[in-house]
Amino acid sequence: MKPLLLKGGHIVDPSQGYDAVGDLLMAEGRIEALSKGLSAPDGADVLDVTGKVVAPGLVDIHVHLREPGREDAETVATGAHAAAAGGFTSICAMPNTDPVTDNQAAVGFIVKQGEAAEAARVYPIGAISIGQRGEHLAEFGELIHAGAVGVSDDGHPVVSSHLMRTALEYSLTFGIPVADHCEDPTLFEGGAMHEGLVSSRLGLKGIPAAAEEIMVARNIMLAELTGGHAHLLHMSTRGSVELIRRAKDRGINVTAEATPHHFTLTDDACEDYDTNAKMNPPLREQDDVAAVREGLKDGTLDAIATDHAPHHYETKERDFDDAPFGIVGLETALGLGLVELVEGGVLTLPELITRMSTAPARVYDLPAGSLARGAQADVVVFDAAARWTVDPQRFRSKSHNTPFAGRELAGKVEYTIVGGRLVF
Amino acid sequence: MTPPSLGKDLLGLEKLTAEQIRLVLDTAEPFKEVSERAIKKVPTLRGKTIVNLFFEASTRTRISFEFAQKRLSADTVNISSTGSSVQKGETLVDTARNLEAMRIDMVVMRHPSSGAAKFLAERIRSNVINAGDGQHEHPTQGLLDLLTIRDNFDAIDGLKVCICGDILHSRVARSNIWGLLKLGAEVAVCGPQSLLPRGIEGLGVQVFHRIEQAIEWSDVLNILRLQLERMSAGYIPSLREYYRVFGVTMERLEAAPKDLLILHPGPMNRGVEIDSRVADGPHSVILSQVTNGVAVRMAILYLLAGGEPALAEAAKRTNREGAE
Numbered sequence A: 001m002k003p004l005l006l007k008g009g010h011i012v013d014p015s016q017g018y019d020a021v022g023d024l025l026m027a028e029g030r031i032e033a034l035s036k037g038l039s040a041p042d043g044a045d046v047l048d049v050t051g052k053v054v055a056p057g058l059v060d061i062h063v064h065l066r067e068p069g070r071e072d073a074e075t076v077a078t079g080a081h082a083a084a085a086g087g088f089t090s091i092c093a094m095p096n097t098d099p100v101t102d103n104q105a106a107v108g109f110i111v112k113q114g115e116a117a118e119a120a121r122v123y124p125i126g127a128i129s130i131g132q133r134g135e136h137l138a139e140f141g142e143l144i145h146a147g148a149v150g151v152s153d154d155g156h157p158v159v160s161s162h163l164m165r166t167a168l169e170y171s172l173t174f175g176i177p178v179a180d181h182c183e184d185p186t187l188f189e190g191g192a193m194h195e196g197l198v199s200s201r202l203g204l205k206g207i208p209a210a211a212e213e214i215m216v217a218r219n220i221m222l223a224e225l226t227g228g229h230a231h232l233l234h235m236s237t238r239g240s241v242e243l244i245r246r247a248k249d250r251g252i253n254v255t256a257e258a259t260p261h262h263f264t265l266t267d268d269a270c271e272d273y274d275t276n277a278k279m280n281p282p283l284r285e286q287d288d289v290a291a292v293r294e295g296l297k298d299g300t301l302d303a304i305a306t307d308h309a310p311h312h313y314e315t316k317e318r319d320f321d322d323a324p325f326g327i328v329g330l331e332t333a334l335g336l337g338l339v340e341l342v343e344g345g346v347l348t349l350p351e352l353i354t355r356m357s358t359a360p361a362r363v364y365d366l367p368a369g370s371l372a373r374g375a376q377a378d379v380v381v382f383d384a385a386a387r388w389t390v391d392p393q394r395f396r397s398k399s400h401n402t403p404f405a406g407r408e409l410a411g412k413v414e415y416t417i418v419g420g421r422l423v424f
Numbered sequence B: 001m002t003p004p005s006l007g008k009d010l011l012g013l014e015k016l017t018a019e020q021i022r023l024v025l026d027t028a029e030p031f032k033e034v035s036e037r038a039i040k041k042v043p044t045l046r047g048k049t050i051v052n053l054f055f056e057a058s059t060r061t062r063i064s065f066e067f068a069q070k071r072l073s074a075d076t077v078n079i080s081s082t083g084s085s086v087q088k089g090e091t092l093v094d095t096a097r098n099l100e101a102m103r104i105d106m107v108v109m110r111h112p113s114s115g116a117a118k119f120l121a122e123r124i125r126s127n128v129i130n131a132g133d134g135q136h137e138h139p140t141q142g143l144l145d146l147l148t149i150r151d152n153f154d155a156i157d158g159l160k161v162c163i164c165g166d167i168l169h170s171r172v173a174r175s176n177i178w179g180l181l182k183l184g185a186e187v188a189v190c191g192p193q194s195l196l197p198r199g200i201e202g203l204g205v206q207v208f209h210r211i212e213q214a215i216e217w218s219d220v221l222n223i224l225r226l227q228l229e230r231m232s233a234g235y236i237p238s239l240r241e242y243y244r245v246f247g248v249t250m251e252r253l254e255a256a257p258k259d260l261l262i263l264h265p266g267p268m269n270r271g272v273e274i275d276s277r278v279a280d281g282p283h284s285v286i287l288s289q290v291t292n293g294v295a296v297r298m299a300i301l302y303l304l305a306g307g308e309p310a311l312a313e314a315a316k317r318t319n320r321e322g323a324e
């Protein structure tokens, strides 16, 4: 492979506190050098990226790739290419496939499909319980040996506190996080959107914020009890953010993530029964959006993760109650981060890169999120100022279910580089 | 100034103006008279085809619509389908496409999902009348309740109306709230908090947790049917206790400072939300609601079919009610 030199970009690497114009040299799939005035070695490819941002490739620790089971909605390959188009170089695939990714063969299959895609790196997350049924622990040791980077029953909450406790204890052997979709099923039951004035008006069954917060509190207590690493998926309420902030102050081993839609939209988006605004956890209220933003600013929320949830168009073309939860997110995440958080005055550009690359890589201990010498040469180059309008028909993803169609976003991805090779 | 019209569909009262609501009520007046005739038929909708599409069992509403359609000489087809939730989702899109292909003029739909009527209306050219969508709205019921209240008072403006019972799961409650607020009434709801929607005060209604307070405050009580499955779902402990705490009884009404008008959209659970003596008593207008239901539905069919508001104008000249 030829060396690759990026000349004249605005390099942002939070892992080293680098935020300046400079050059980046990659060779043999690794970062070779980062400084001003680098000259190209013999035979190197050179890209002039003057005026563009050069950052460690983005890391999305929460995506649903639907393969095996619903390849009409997404495959590992289309998901990995959608990720690359969105500036992501590493993604973590949730195990709620059909069949469930709860054994080493299933994990191995996703690893193999990911390598064949030659786009973003795909890291499987294994199931916590066999069949995600919430009863018996899956074989964490075998899952990890086959390539899993963590465990989760996402798609479902871990209802049994005993199972969550055992998973956290057992995870200590492997040093992996146990990630939970925090939801009390008895408060959630039959819910379609956030419980509040909008749900009351629309006559849709509401999901109260407490359905999430009760499980956040439980998971914090179990992390404290066991010392295990609890990762809290897609946090959506002020109460959750405050619980996590207090837990971190007390040194409890928890990390947490939030989605772009939860830092951008409120339950008003469900007005007119737009099924593309139906997600779980649901879009909350303005004060919750503000709390999520504060959490991303002060680090209470470690990572931005998309919860990319592709659905075949026909399944969203239904009345609200019958439509599935979830939206695609890989190709709009960076744009929303730039417009809503950076231009919105919430985060600096290096802070956004921290939340979308360096910090999420740390949650699952992935070899990503850094441009330090010797690191994997996973890099994104984007034009932070360029404007574009979301057109779902142009997504690389097989699915187009997004509430952001027609929205103007910033940040055109110019190049996505994985292991020193252009994949977008 | 262009005369008011209803537009293509009737989906709910939230999106209607006070003027549009008055138009329906005024247009219903002359249709009351049609129902009194020996030959209860006018040729207004001759040649129009209407489908009554009921995804949920409903005898009263469907029969009321059928009477209204027959009295206007429309051709009607009834389709009933109650299936599993997945099937109903799939059939709704397909049903819309099929109806479109059959060039139906109007569809009257009852569906268990909130928003279903809007979903259908956006996908077909025919007029869509919402005969109840999930827990969202039941606009024809709201309008017939308004007409019945208007028959009994000089004006709706300034009246105090309390809707009692399971507001959380009630499309009738939501349509009543919007209609009453738009016509200037003061609106309250009364029930156990477990059956009241969160943030309902945000719509501009008062909340009572005690039926005695509601009775003391109100001019009109609209008493909703308590769905018996609410008990098994754990919203209330028992029907017996519900009657004891929230039942509208003669004793409670007699303690009120003034006579109240009593409405109930039916079917009633006697001895649960309402005492039989109240239902059959002098202040109950429950049967007028049934009669007005046909007139209101005739008015809506007529207006959506492009009927002249002039009929309503003529009715206004008879000057039943001009103060509102």
Ligand SMILES: [Zn+2]
Binding pocket: A154, A155, A156, A181, A233, A234, A280, A281
């Ligand atoms: Zn989840």
Ligand SMILES: [Zn+2]
Binding pocket: A062, A064, A094, A154, A155, A307
């Ligand atoms: Zn998820």
